[in-house]
Amino acid sequence: MIPARIVATASHLPGPPVPNRDLAAALGGLDPDVLEGKTGIATRHWITPGTTASSLGAKVLRDALDRAGMRPLDLARVIFVSTSGGDHLCPATANDVCLALDLDGSCDCFDVNNACMGFLSALDIAARSVATGMGPVGIVVVETLSPFLSPENPRPYLVVGDAAAAAVIGPGRPGEGLLAIRTGNRGRLNGSVTIGPPGLSGARELIQFAASHNDLTAFATAALKDSTDAVLRDAGCTLDDVDWVLTHQPNGRMLERIVAHLGVPSHKVVPVVHEIGSVAAASIPVSLDRLYRTRDVRRGDKVLLAGVGAGMSYGAALYQVAP
Numbered sequence: 001m002i003p004a005r006i007v008a009t010a011s012h013l014p015g016p017p018v019p020n021r022d023l024a025a026a027l028g029g030l031d032p033d034v035l036e037g038k039t040g041i042a043t044r045h046w047i048t049p050g051t052t053a054s055s056l057g058a059k060v061l062r063d064a065l066d067r068a069g070m071r072p073l074d075l076a077r078v079i080f081v082s083t084s085g086g087d088h089l090c091p092a093t094a095n096d097v098c099l100a101l102d103l104d105g106s107c108d109c110f111d112v113n114n115a116c117m118g119f120l121s122a123l124d125i126a127a128r129s130v131a132t133g134m135g136p137v138g139i140v141v142v143e144t145l146s147p148f149l150s151p152e153n154p155r156p157y158l159v160v161g162d163a164a165a166a167a168v169i170g171p172g173r174p175g176e177g178l179l180a181i182r183t184g185n186r187g188r189l190n191g192s193v194t195i196g197p198p199g200l201s202g203a204r205e206l207i208q209f210a211a212s213h214n215d216l217t218a219f220a221t222a223a224l225k226d227s228t229d230a231v232l233r234d235a236g237c238t239l240d241d242v243d244w245v246l247t248h249q250p251n252g253r254m255l256e257r258i259v260a261h262l263g264v265p266s267h268k269v270v271p272v273v274h275e276i277g278s279v280a281a282a283s284i285p286v287s288l289d290r291l292y293r294t295r296d297v298r299r300g301d302k303v304l305l306a307g308v309g310a311g312m313s314y315g316a317a318l319y320q321v322a323p
Helices: 020-026 032-039 053-068 093-100 118-131 154-159 213-235 252-262 280-294
Strands: 004-012 017-019 043-045 077-081 108-112 137-143 163-171 177-185 193-195 207-209 244-247 302-309 313-320
Touching: 004 053, 004 118, 004 177, 004 280, 017 020, 020 032, 020 154, 032 154, 032 252, 053 093, 053 137, 053 163, 077 093, 077 118, 093 108, 093 137, 108 118, 118 137, 118 163, 118 177, 118 280, 118 302, 118 313, 137 280, 163 280, 177 213, 213 252, 213 302, 213 313, 244 252, 244 280, 280 302
Parallel strands: 077 108, 077 137, 244 302
Antiparallel strands: 004 163, 017 043, 137 163, 177 313, 193 207, 302 313
């Protein structure tokens, strides 16, 4: 076990909700109900012009710290996670988040980009940091993907949303922490989902799905099953021992197939994609925050987190609340 505790969480949906009827109008008057039936998504949130990733990150991390009864100065490390690149490539957007929280010389910070697996990668780093004496750690996930969308590229346009989430990781109480974590990569599939043109053409950067929906679904379900099975073996558990299952939620229909493929009862899942769309690395931490705020999480509960993302990266972690 890696003795680290999820002390508190928070999430935020920026901008007003965007219903399917708005997208249907932009796509030439398609039936909004048909769009929802195909994607399993009713609304998503898109940032308003002028919104920065660092301002969203500072807000959501401050919310998580407030729930933890902590101050920003209590943090030893801040990890900023984003698929969409944050506010700039250099310096790390984590620096701007720290500046917004009035942190100067009190902690270190850096960015992580591992596509939709970003939160699990950051959780792995944060837990190991805390376990070796460098904590607490604030994880901030901000996905501002809507600027990379266009109705001329309808596949991502119909499913992608913006969101922010945060988690504060501190020392684990007796019997609490990551029971097991497994991560992996299939580099030969790295072009399946991309942001940006293939070359320096000067064209507007857009999210591109190079692989078919069926191919992406097949890889996602297989990778999630393999990493979940590996983590459960490492922890000496079965799926029946798990109380909550939080997987990446690319769209509503894929979530249904993932849950069915894993053999997870629906009452153990916290669906959010119908309301917020596909929010990349923010998907798992938003559902984690909803879990803590809307479900009866008890001492000793086991929470399985499993993700898959462009790259193609995948992995799973099994977290146990203190018994």
